[in-house]
Amino acid sequence: MAGTVWSALQGRELEMGPGIAPSWKGKNWLLKRDADDVAWLILDRAGESVNTLSEAVLSELDECLGQLEARPAKGLVLRSGKRSGFIAGADIADLRGMRDAKKIKVRLNRAAAVVNRLDALAFPTVAVIHGFCLGGGLELALACDYRLALRGASFVFPEIKLGLHPGLGGTARLTRLIDPLEAMTMMLTGRSISPPKAKAVGLVDLVTEERHILAAARAAVAGKIKRSGGGLRARALSLAPVRKYAAEKMRAKTQEKARQEHYPAPYALIDLWARHGGAADLFQKERESFADLLVGDTAQNLIRVFFLHEKLKKLAADHSDLRHVHVIGAGVMGGDIAAWCALKGLEVSISDLDHTGLAKIAKRASDLFSRKLDAPAERRHALDRLILDFNNLGVERADIVIEAVPERLDIKHDVFRAMEPRMRREAVLATNTSSIPLEELRQGLQRPDRLVGLHFFNPVASLELVELVRHDQSSDDAVARARSFCGRIDRLPASVASAPGFLVNRALTPYLLEALTMLDEDVWPETIDEAALRFGMPMGPAEVADRVGLDICLEVADRLKESVDLLPEVPTWLRDKVKKGELGLKSGKGLYEYSAGKPKKRDAAPEPDDAMTDRLVLPLVNACVECLRKGIVADQDLIDVAMIFATGFAPFRGGPLHYAKTRGAEAVVTALQGLSQKHGSRFAPDAGWAALGESFDPIS
Structure with a gap:
């Protein structure tokens, strides 16, 4: 164990404080003091290429903070020993499959106590940030008095993309540190901000180069770096009525992009801030809300999708000499x-x-x-x-x-x-x-x-x-x-075998063609699109067809019809539209007319029903089962991740085959049989369902 962390730091270009033996070290952390009695606390998680906050990492940090409380320093500098970046948030593997809200709250309380202990140290604390600073890592940095950023760093609260929001005090600390509207935007979008932007909003106190870190850290400890405040708007938003009004605007804007029944996290975050912003209980309420979200299907499915994404990303590791x-x-x-x-x-x-x-x-x-x-x-x-x-x-x-x-x-x-x-x-x-x-x-x-x-x-x-x-x-x-x-x-490479339409177009074409068939039955395109949106698709099939181009849709449909029996007939009016040059968005007119790139949709469209949603979605799921049975794709996970990242298939449902697992294979087959009796043999369940029914496990 000796030297595990210490030896990893030798010969690096990162400023790590005095080149002396540490006064304390664990498996992942080491602590040393310079001649001015400034403590340097370095995180270099053992056996990992990036730092994440696991229970073991936080437990070690707690022990180290005890050392600092027993023997206070003049100041503390916290930084990463990984060249890749600061801290990539919590260890997401710890969150997968967690369904007991009470146990989650106990763990969160334990982790938050460590972060609060850092916040309460009786001497100046300085976080030095290079590379990525994500989620829980940013929450740890927010618990410090100063944040110094290296050029090229990035600051992100990505939890919203996992169906969550910050859970270790980030909601409270960020909305108090900077303009609350900037803070909420950062947490609600999950977008990164650069060091200049972080400095402008007051998230970091100084942006500098590596060669100046030692001097900058000393200046921060000495109180010679000016800290930013929230400004006039922050003071106004400390008033509950003003905050309530701003929250209503946030909800309306969020509703345009994500429905609450599909993605509850942004609405929970807005409610937290609206009800408890500026209050002492926001820290506790944040943890309770985080735990309730984590046990939900949306968060667990999005966490699963995250791991599928990372798996595919690793397969595409760049070892290429292509230039x-x-x-x-x-x-x-x-x-x-x-x-x-x-x-x-x-x-x-x-x-x-x-x-x-x-x-x-x-x-x-x-x-x-x-x-x-x-x-x-x-x-x-x-x-x-x-x-x-x-x-x-x-x-x-x-x-x-x-x-x-x-x-x-x-x-x-x-x-x-x-x-x-x-x-x-x-x-x-x-x-x-x-x-x-x-x-x-x-x-x-x-x-x-x-x-x-x-x-x-x-x-x-x-x-x-x-x-x-x-x-x-x-x-x-x-x-x-x-x-x-x-x-x-x-980019994420999904390996597929050569076959008509491969995977994505083979699965997407029956979905789009069924929408065109409904149009042939005088169903409004707005109604069809709403049926898909209620299921969780980011865009309805009529608008998708317009954006792809009706000419491209026709080409793909005609080619697939040559080799795939169970597809609807291509409507004659579609061929006529293509001949007239009404190709969709690129021509300004297709299934919709377009103005400034947006479709003109009527407000009084009839409401869709559940049967219409099944009629659109289940042929897509059925085609995915066929692709798996024929060996076009190697496994169920690859189908799910491909359809999510190529078509936007409702991510919160975990992918088409995961959706089938959750709903139940027998229930899907029964629904397909019912559609087949009503609308024709194109809905006949694929032969692959028989083998899949027994192997489907909704937990995986």
Whole structure:
């Protein structure tokens, strides 16, 4: 055990105080004092690449704080010994499967007592923050008197994305430290803020460089750094009537994005602040609310989704030497793929026979970089990495070539014939096809082993999932390089076998086509969309179809109809709309008319019923079971995570197959049989339900 933490700190660039043996150390923490009697407390969790607050970590901290109380220091500097960042919040593994609210409250009270003990130390305390500072880590930092941030740090309360809110005093401390509206926005959105923003709102007291940390920490201990206050609005919001009015506005804004019956956490957080903001009991009420949320289905399902996301992310670890990407096709998808790769630091060239399309890419890319990159210099560098390749020269230097031309087999074959002889021998050839089996695309290739599918979803910058498609001649090396490429650009590769529509479009098409069939029966699009929204979809199928493009929906539906029997017929009026150029959002008119990018929806639409929701959702679930039975996807978890991160399938339900587990396989089959009797054989339960029924475990 000797030296576990201490040896890990040797030779690092991080300022860790005096280079002397610690006066106290545990498995995860060490404490040492400099010549001025300033204590340095370092967290370097054993056996982990990042710091998290487990029960053991907090128990050790409690012991260390006892040492400091027994022998007070002139000041305390708290920092991380991990180069990756400060503290990534609580250990989420500890929260999974917890369903006893009383036991949770006991644990929270114990953890909060440690944080409060830090807060109550009788000498100045300084948190030095580099890299990420998340959730419980930020709550620990808030318990210190000063917060010093390194450039590049980020501050986030991500609990809302797990169906929770802060539980170790964050709600009380943040709303007292800074403008309460800024604090609530930060907690309700789960968005990160940068050091300059954190300094501007008063969350941190100083933004500096690593080389100045020692001097800055000494200045903080000496009281020479000015601390920020909440300002006039903070004082106004300390009045209950003003706070109640602000809370009502927050609820209304939250309702536009998340329904309370689906996502109770933001509403619980607003209620906490509205009723107890500024009061001493907010700390206790926060813990009680956190425990009640944690035992609920929403939080447990979202925690499960978090672990599935992390599992897929680890599979995409970037061990790649890919540096140059060449994209062929300057449409929306090709342009957005190219811009995203440039944003992520790769050199990118993009070509298209239509030079007009190339000219539009720079504007779209510039808009993306303005949204995603703070510094003007970073935006310029990203634009410099994006090369409009009018002569298609980049293909000869590229490590990976991505084809993103229209979804026609003949056009894609023409591109492959022209490009393949010019590619480097080790380069990967990737297609962004959304539905064409790779067995058809590989025909005529000299090296079919290096062909893989990389199916991105629109919008590329928002949807993390990429279907990584392999065929029976794909080499392991090509697949591995494609997977690493996904990791390089922060995307999640879901491995699927080559089949019509792969997974996502195969499952999504019956959902969208059923909505079109309802429209053919004179059901209002607003009613159909509301049925999906009540289930928990982020957007209704009519609006999704418009955003995808009715022409694309028609292409995919026609191709799948060739090989999938149980699909509704494509309505004739849809073909007519496509012929007239009424393609949806991109043309300004589709199933809805659009103004400033938003659909014009009627207010008096009839209310949907539960049967309508089943009619939309269960064909999607049924198709997922079919994909699992046919081996298109390896396991149930991958289906769930793919459908959530590619289509937005109600995350709080845990994915389509997890939803089926919760509802009960027999109940779903019975519902499908009822729909089949009423609406036709397209609802017939897949043969895979028989095997799945016994294996479904709603707890997993």
